Amino acid sequence: MRIRKRWLFSLLAILPVLAIFTYVRIIPIGEILRLSLHKWDILSRNKPFIGFANFIELTRDRLFHEALINTAIIAFGVLIITVPLGIVLAALIHHRVKSRFSSFYETSVFIPHVVSLVPAAMAWKWIFDARLGPLNAFLSMFGVQPQAWLFDPVLSIICIIVLCSWQALGYAVLIYLVGFKTLPESLYEAARLDGATGLQSF
Amino acid sequence: MNRLANGLSAFSLLGRTALLASVFGTSLLAATSVSAQEIRVWSGYPEMAAFYEHVAEGMKDEYPDLKVSVEAIALREHEKRVALGITSGESAEVIELATTIAARYLEGGLLNTPPADVQDFVKDPANYTEFFANAASYDGTVFGVPLFRGQSALYYNTDMFAAAGLAEPPKTMADFDAYAEKLAQRDASGVPTVSGWSMRLSGGGSGIAEKFAINMWQHGDELLKPAGDGKWVSNFASDAGVATLKQYLHNLFETKVVTVEMPADADAFERGQTAMFIRESWVIGDIAAKAPDLKYATATLPRGSIVSTGQLYVKASGDKETAAWAFIKATQEPENLVWLLDNVGWLPNRTGDYSSVVATKPGFDAYVNLPAEYAFFTVPAIGPIDEIQTRSAAFLVEAYAKPELAGDDAAIKAFLETIDTEINSILEREGLLGQ
Numbered sequence: 001m002r003i004r005k006r007w008l009f010s011l012l013a014i015l016p017v018l019a020i021f022t023y024v025r026i027i028p029i030g031e032i033l034r035l036s037l038h039k040w041d042i043l044s045r046n047k048p049f050i051g052f053a054n055f056i057e058l059t060r061d062r063l064f065h066e067a068l069i070n071t072a073i074i075a076f077g078v079l080i081i082t083v084p085l086g087i088v089l090a091a092l093i094h095h096r097v098k099s100r101f102s103s104f105y106e107t108s109v110f111i112p113h114v115v116s117l118v119p120a121a122m123a124w125k126w127i128f129d130a131r132l133g134p135l136n137a138f139l140s141m142f143g144v145q146p147q148a149w150l151f152d153p154v155l156s157i158i159c160i161i162v163l164c165s166w167q168a169l170g171y172a173v174l175i176y177l178v179g180f181k182t183l184p185e186s187l188y189e190a191a192r193l194d195g196a197t198g199l200q201s202f
Numbered sequence: 203m204n205r206l207a208n209g210l211s212a213f214s215l216l217g218r219t220a221l222l223a224s225v226f227g228t229s230l231l232a233a234t235s236v237s238a239q240e241i242r243v244w245s246g247y248p249e250m251a252a253f254y255e256h257v258a259e260g261m262k263d264e265y266p267d268l269k270v271s272v273e274a275i276a277l278r279e280h281e282k283r284v285a286l287g288i289t290s291g292e293s294a295e296v297i298e299l300a301t302t303i304a305a306r307y308l309e310g311g312l313l314n315t316p317p318a319d320v321q322d323f324v325k326d327p328a329n330y331t332e333f334f335a336n337a338a339s340y341d342g343t344v345f346g347v348p349l350f351r352g353q354s355a356l357y358y359n360t361d362m363f364a365a366a367g368l369a370e371p372p373k374t375m376a377d378f379d380a381y382a383e384k385l386a387q388r389d390a391s392g393v394p395t396v397s398g399w400s401m402r403l404s405g406g407g408s409g410i411a412e413k414f415a416i417n418m419w420q421h422g423d424e425l426l427k428p429a430g431d432g433k434w435v436s437n438f439a440s441d442a443g444v445a446t447l448k449q450y451l452h453n454l455f456e457t458k459v460v461t462v463e464m465p466a467d468a469d470a471f472e473r474g475q476t477a478m479f480i481r482e483s484w485v486i487g488d489i490a491a492k493a494p495d496l497k498y499a500t501a502t503l504p505r506g507s508i509v510s511t512g513q514l515y516v517k518a519s520g521d522k523e524t525a526a527w528a529f530i531k532a533t534q535e536p537e538n539l540v541w542l543l544d545n546v547g548w549l550p551n552r553t554g555d556y557s558s559v560v561a562t563k564p565g566f567d568a569y570v571n572l573p574a575e576y577a578f579f580t581v582p583a584i585g586p587i588d589e590i591q592t593r594s595a596a597f598l599v600e601a602y603a604k605p606e607l608a609g610d611d612a613a614i615k616a617f618l619e620t621i622d623t624e625i626n627s628i629l630e631r632e633g634l635l636g637q
Contacts, residue, residue: 041585042289043310057631062624063596130463146393151404151462153603 070157077161078168085165086172091202093173094180106177113170124163125150239525240269241518242294244287246280249484250298250350253542257533268525278407281588288312288517295518295526298349301337301511305583308340314516316344320527323534324348334551337511337580346513347530348551350542353509353578354416355568356501357471357485358478362396366477371501375420375445379452385477386459398459400466400476401450403602408591410598412508412581416480418446419579420505425594426582426625429636434582436625438594439618444611447601447618451608462602472496486565487547500568506577511551586632590625597621 036054040047058064093105112120127135128149136146149155191201243254251274258270273294275283281303287293288307299307307313316324321344324335334348358371366384382398389395402413415425423442426434437443453459460466460476468485470476472493480503489496514533516526532538539550544559549569560566581587597620607613629635 041306042285043306043312045310063593130461131465145391148461148463151603153600 073157074160074164077157078164081161081165082168082172086169087176089169090173090176090180094177095198106173109173110170112167113174115167117167120167121163124159124166128159238267239521240271241296241522241525241529242271242273243296243298243529244280244284244294245272245274245298246277246300247298247484247548248274248276249487249546250274250548253538253546254533256541256545257529257535257538260535260538261529261532265525265528268529270529293517295516295522296529297515297517298512299346299515301513301583302581302587304346304513304515305340305587306585307515308345309585312517313345314518314523316347316516317527320344320347320531323531329534329552331553333509333578334511337551337583338513346515347534349512349514349533350548351509351511351551352482352484353549353569354480354482354503354507356478356480356503357498357565358501359471359474359476360497360499362474362477371478371499372504374504375417375449377504379449379457381478382453382459383457386457392458394458394461394464396474397461397464397466397470397476398457398478399453400464400470400479401453401460402466403450403454403460403462404466404599408588408595410595411591412510413480414446414450414594414598415579415581416503416508417449418442419508419577420503421445421449422505424579426590428582431636432634433636434584434629434634435636436590436622436629438621438625439615443618444615447598447607447614448609448611450602451605451614454602455605455608471498483549483566483569484547486563487545489565490563498565500565502568502572502576506579509578509580511580512548584632584634586628586634590628593624593628594621597624 035047037049037051038047039050039053089109093102093109096102096105127133130136130146130148130151133149135149136144140146147155149159188201245251245254251272254270254272254274258268258272261268261270274280284293284297284299284303284307288297289312297313304313315321323329324338324344324347327335330338330348334351335344338344338346338348356371362385363369363371366381368381368384372378372381378399384398385396386394386398387396401417402410404410411425418425419442421442423437423440425437425443427437429435454461464470465473465475467479468481468488471479471485472489474496486500489498514530516523516530518526534552536552536554539552539554540556540559542548542550543556543566544563549566550556556566556570560570581591597617601607601614601617604617607617626635
């Protein structure tokens, strides 16, 4: 009886939030899914049911395929950069924890993560500018021709991977740093006793 | 008999008095109902805000309490808010829309039918040519009031032309290529620093397709060909389409007079970063504001120009609707339209005398004093036109990054055929594909 009362109380307690969540999330999602089975452009009076025709058209859309491929390349590109680099940076920061600059390193690596994407994108857009960007100016010192970073189909993908990695790296470092801090020191001591180098310990 | 005559006379007098009172009362009521209103005007051209505010200011004598709030934002954002606003019932009372955009709302019966006097005003040939009256109509009924149009001409830097030894503007599309080569300025490594001809090569949206269409028109054809009975067929892979894309690629990758990343459009022209470009008349006002010392001239295009018409429509009811139509009628006052041309630069659609503006701003000459054989075209006012242009633009941007296409007619044609396939599938989906 007491357990049922507790359940009832818990249910009643979360009911208002559930109701709001249902109204602002579940119902609109359901409505969108229902509308996706109709032919409608928001404006037309008629909304004929067309089944999965919209989805079939989408799967045949060349631009949709291109967007999927580009998104996948960017996602895996960011992963390939942030995971190993994140571990390395976290290890470096962790093993210099006694350094007076360790907080500075942690903060500076994490700042990009909290910077809003809009000003960050504008700053990077300037960096990658083909005529006035500092990146091309820097590369020209080594004899590299200026590149149209944001207009070339391949280079533009690389630029987005760089931007996303720059933003995501701080969070990855934070996660790995927490992981490093939970590692028992005894493991490192044991590795040292066994003659492991710093890299081997890592 | 006298009594009857007197009675009739009295009745007639009473009737006339009643009629006069009702007309006066209605006018007073209308004026009162307009005057006490607050209406909003939505525009997709920020530079038009000054015009609408000027019109509202001019209405203060007659409608002292009418409050007109003008909200003019960038075109794409404007189109989004119109789509959301009209369907949610939260739109402005006066909405400025291009013919092609208005078509989908008129198809859905979402805009007001004007009162009879407004319809008659628009249909009057003394006020508008048949072209503009039709642009404001749907299915034979007038729905909007024509206001301004976009019409293209060539802008060229006369100092740069003189320095390159060019005495007059290009007359043919082949001239454009030759001129661009002479006008392009390069640094020591050969990279162009001033483009010989600024072409719309990036920026997303349907503008890229529209500018391609303008150039294709000079080569003799258009993007969508009418196939009769309200049907259309995509025409990118025609001889004109091939010639147009070939010209773009020639300038990009063979003569390299322009690159995708170079500054472009009016801003570049005003900063002296391009020698010539094709654009609408609003640039004249823009140059006057931002680069008043720039030495430039305008010229007609080799064959003709696109005409994109903008109309004012109403979405309101009751007194707000009355106020909205009163505002729209005020925009058509001749002195307001002369002000529009003089201060904003968009070309008014109403027939009238604009010679005073052309006399002081000779740049407008290429827009109003046209060769007899000058041919206009317009984008079809069909529902999916925006999707068609945006899709085409995505393909064209891809082509502008393919140097391997340059000079290869067969490859260019094959590429354009892929665009045709895509566009025809959209037309077929909407039941608009002809043979």
